[in-house]
Amino acid sequence: MNKDIFDTVYKVNHSGGSGSCFYLRDLNLFVTNNHVVDGHHEVALLDNNRTQHYARVVLVNPDVDIALLATDDDFKHLPLLSLAADDSLQISDKVHVAGYPYGMPFTLTEGTVSSPKQLMDGQYFVQTDAAVNPGNSGGPVFNGEGEVVGITVSKFTDADNMGFAIPVNRLREMLVNIGDEIDRETFKVMCRGCDCLISEKENTKYCPNCGSKLPDGIFDEIPLGPLAVLCETALKRLGINPVITREGEDEWRFHMEDTEVRIFTLDDPYLALASPVAMLPKNNVEAVLRYVLATDFGPFKIGVDNDDQILYFCYRVPARNIKDDTFEELCGNIVRYCNEVKNISATLINEYGCRHSNYSKLNS
CATH class of the missing domain: 3.30.1460.10 (Yope Regulator; Chain: A,)
Incomplete structure (x- = not known):
């Protein structure tokens, strides 16, 4: 595995806490969880040297818990990450979870895939015994070839040796659906019903395309005290x-x-x-x-x-x-x-x- 790929993993900071994210150079976007940035349209990105970068949350998909972040800074020097093929993971495959647990400096933990397709709450997740903690959410899970196989979603339970990740195919589907539509300046929500991208300027609680109800308060930002x-x-x-x-x-x-x-x-x-x-x-x-x-x-x-x-x-x-x-x-x-x-x-x-x-x- 090329160790340089870990340079693509950044910390996400905002007034509510922190999480992790990773950079897709071919799209010039960072990927994290929706729940990591929920209630925040602007965030800070930090590398392991604590260099700070301003980023905008430009697209959230609450249904699959994925968010995309855009920044005007130049990250062309970072390695090119590859997304693994769908269904490439097998039980007992070795994986690496990268991120910033508890807001600490960068860590990398190794684990084994317990289930590549664990059904929970109506969705499939990658289950691993790698150490996963709050703050890891939004970071990448790599296979042995350094390809992204999932997006960490931390732990759903208090059980030890049990972490979960969103399978990479859900990210790939989302990227295919948005195509060239991404607006790098405006916060938008992806409709769970038709994948339409909805701006808060439309001032709606329902998708204007298919009528699906949007999550309550999805466009709201948490006010400062x-x-x-x-x-x-x-x-x-x-x-x-x-x-x-x-x-x-x-x-x-x-x-x-x-x-x-x-x-x-x-x-x-x-x-x-x-x-x-x-x-x-x-x-x-x-x-x-x-x-x-x-x-x-x-x-x-x-x-x-x-x-x-x-x-x-x-x-x-x-x-x-x-x-x-x-x-x-x-x-x-x-x-x-x-x-x-x-x-x-x-x-x-x-x-x-x-x-x-x-x-x-x-x-x-």
Whole structure:
């Protein structure tokens, strides 16, 4: 198997969580599950180096749980994936499940086909004993030749050693039915009755071609909460597309130049910002600590993680403080924090001999 094919497997991030997807170079589209992107028309795609790409959800087929994603970025350098022939899988064939379980970095697990055609809920699935977990959904299942034989749909039960995938023939049928119709700018739904592609502009609950009822709320997007509106307003003011920074509900991650910025909520609840701005130097640590103690960073703070010797630039505010009359002040503090991160990191590294952290873009 050509190991380069694993470069075609990406992580899908949005404000509701994450999943996996894979790239079909001949169509210039990414494939994932519909349930991975349900309620989201814009998502972020990340490779294993955490390079971020903006993508649009351009077609969903809820009936077979497949979605197609389009991006304007150039992925021509990625290997060409082949779809395996229909019914090519046999019991006991070896397969590999690729993806990002639990939002973790890329993993690959090997397993055996328990059933190439397991009937469940009126549909056929590939059943395998390969380790499959939440986050794997939407990723590819490869055969021994590196061909895609299925799309992982995670686990239907809590049973161990039991994972499932949508057979590749369902993807092939979908691609044949859309032909050259795909609109790379508009969100559309494929009708389960006649395969007609329906745009939300048609403002209908029923297929205009055959009359089949569409799933309730299929065109709706999940709205952002007040905290997310605050944070994403600040990111837009910084010139950052917030979509590509989303890591889940009320969680964002991005870089200001070389330095990573994390925005998230704590249990209390607090809105928190933290950045690993530098690692302590091997020598002359006292000078660094004197600088940190003598400098007023208010309303921000700097702390040291003794375990990994990293200096963290931090900001925390109780979520209850996020109100209409404090919106501009807090938004301004987030913008100021992100700009300060760059300066603090440069000062620590250039003037005090600190080292770039492992989270720096230079070390990613």
